[in-house]
Amino acid sequence: MLHRIMALFLFFVFLPIATPAEPIALNYANFPPASTFPCVQMERWKTEVEKRTDGLLKIDTFPGGTLLGAKNMLRGVMSGQADIGCLCMSYQPGVFPMTTVVELPVEFKTSEQASLVLWDLYEKYKPQEFSRVKVLTMFTTAPSNLMTKKAVSDLKDMQGMQIRASGAASSILELLGATPVSMPMSETPEALQKGMVKGVFSSLEVLKDLDFADYCPYQTRLDLQVYPFAVVMNRSKWESLPEKARRVIDELSREQAEWTGQYMDRHVQEALAYARKKHGGQMFAFDDSDNELMLEKVRPLVADWKEAGEKRGLDSEAILKDLYRLRDKHAPQ
Numbered sequence: 152m153l154h155r156i157m158a159l160f161l162f163f164v165f166l167p168i169a170t171p172a173e174p175i176a177l178n179y180a181n182f183p184p185a186s187t188f189p190c191v192q193m194e195r196w197k198t199e200v201e202k203r204t205d206g207l208l209k210i211d212t213f214p215g216g217t218l219l220g221a222k223n224m225l226r227g228v229m230s231g232q233a234d235i236g237c238l239c240m241s242y243q244p245g246v247f248p249m250t251t252v253v254e255l256p257v258e259f260k261t262s263e264q265a266s267l268v269l270w271d272l273y274e275k276y277k278p279q280e281f282s283r284v285k286v287l288t289m290f291t292t293a294p295s296n297l298m299t300k301k302a303v304s305d306l307k308d309m310q311g312m313q314i315r316a317s318g319a320a321s322s323i324l325e326l327l328g329a330t331p332v333s334m335p336m337s338e339t340p341e342a343l344q345k346g347m348v349k350g351v352f353s354s355l356e357v358l359k360d361l362d363f364a365d366y367c368p369y370q371t372r373l374d375l376q377v378y379p380f381a382v383v384m385n386r387s388k389w390e391s392l393p394e395k396a397r398r399v400i401d402e403l404s405r406e407q408a409e410w411t412g413q414y415m416d417r418h419v420q421e422a423l424a425y426a427r428k429k430h431g432g433q434m435f436a437f438d439d440s441d442n443e444l445m446l447e448k449v450r451p452l453v454a455d456w457k458e459a460g461e462k463r464g465l466d467s468e469a470i471l472k473d474l475y476r477l478r479d480k481h482a483p484q
């Protein structure tokens with residue numbers, strides 16, 4: 152009898168140790184379709200985090216706006232509707248005064264370059280605009296170019312053309328004489344289909360991922376500007392995580408920015424090859440004099456950003472200096 156009681160006692164005492172702990176489940180919201188690069192990087196992050204925490208964390212991903220949409224991402228993460236969310240700073244003008252400095256037309260060449268610049272700027276300045284959430288990583292698109300229904304081979308061709316963009320990209324189009332139509336990427340396929348816009352100003356991987364090659368057989372290389380993204384987490388959820396999980400996530404931040412940039416740059420090439428093969432598309436570039444004129448036309452945006460930043464209490468001059476320094480430091484060889 153005594154033996155049996157002892158055995159039962161030992162069984163109950165050691166049971167909790169023998170059973171593996173339930174993983175901590177976190178949900179991760181994203182706004183565009185699963186095929187697009189913000190969601191591809193989300194799946195990569197999930198795989199790495201689950202592996203590197205030895206299953207301590209389980210990440211449930213929600214692409215396509217199924218948990219939160221493009222414009223309520225920050226609010227939704229702050230209120231705890233989602234634990235993690237991926238947002239594009241350009242979609243909410245004025246909300247991210249500092250990190251939108253990378254939207255300026257400073258001629259980034261690649262997404263890897265611009266993503267590392269954005270991350271390094273964030274790390275250095277830790278701007279107020281993200282103080283209510285935990286930032287997990289940041290990255291940018293590849294430089295924006297035109298995808299159009301009709302060929303645009305010089306500045307003249309784009310005058311008055313209705314082209315979809317968002318944030319600073321809309322101001323760029325306006326300065327170049329086009330008619331910008333602002334909307335998040337998630338609404339763009341319908342706008343193209345219905346003919347509400349005659350083209351898109353964005354990075355070219357969407358030729359494949361959203362099959363824009365189907366509507367826009369022509370592309371024009373402008374390489375003017377990139378769109379910044381951030382992945383943010385609810386602060387109290389972050390603080391509730393075990394130390395090991397937080398360490399793994401923090402160690403992944405910069406690596407994830409770099410990985411996403413490299414993926415994006417590779418994928419733009421694949422999308423261009425796809426557009427050529429499937430739709431026989433054609434790529435244009437402006438001649439030297441139009442190129443110069445274009446850069447001259449968009450230059451005032453830098454001074455505008457500087458002034459707006461100062462009004463919001465930013466050290467705009469120092470930030471711009473760092474922007475140029477980091478752009479050159481991370482320039483592709």
Ligand code: DTR
Nearest residue numbers: 183187188292335336353354378
């Ligand atoms: N260029 C921005 C951001 C962007 C580029 N590719 C994708 C794909 C899915 C969502 C957003 C983006 C834009 O045009 O909205």
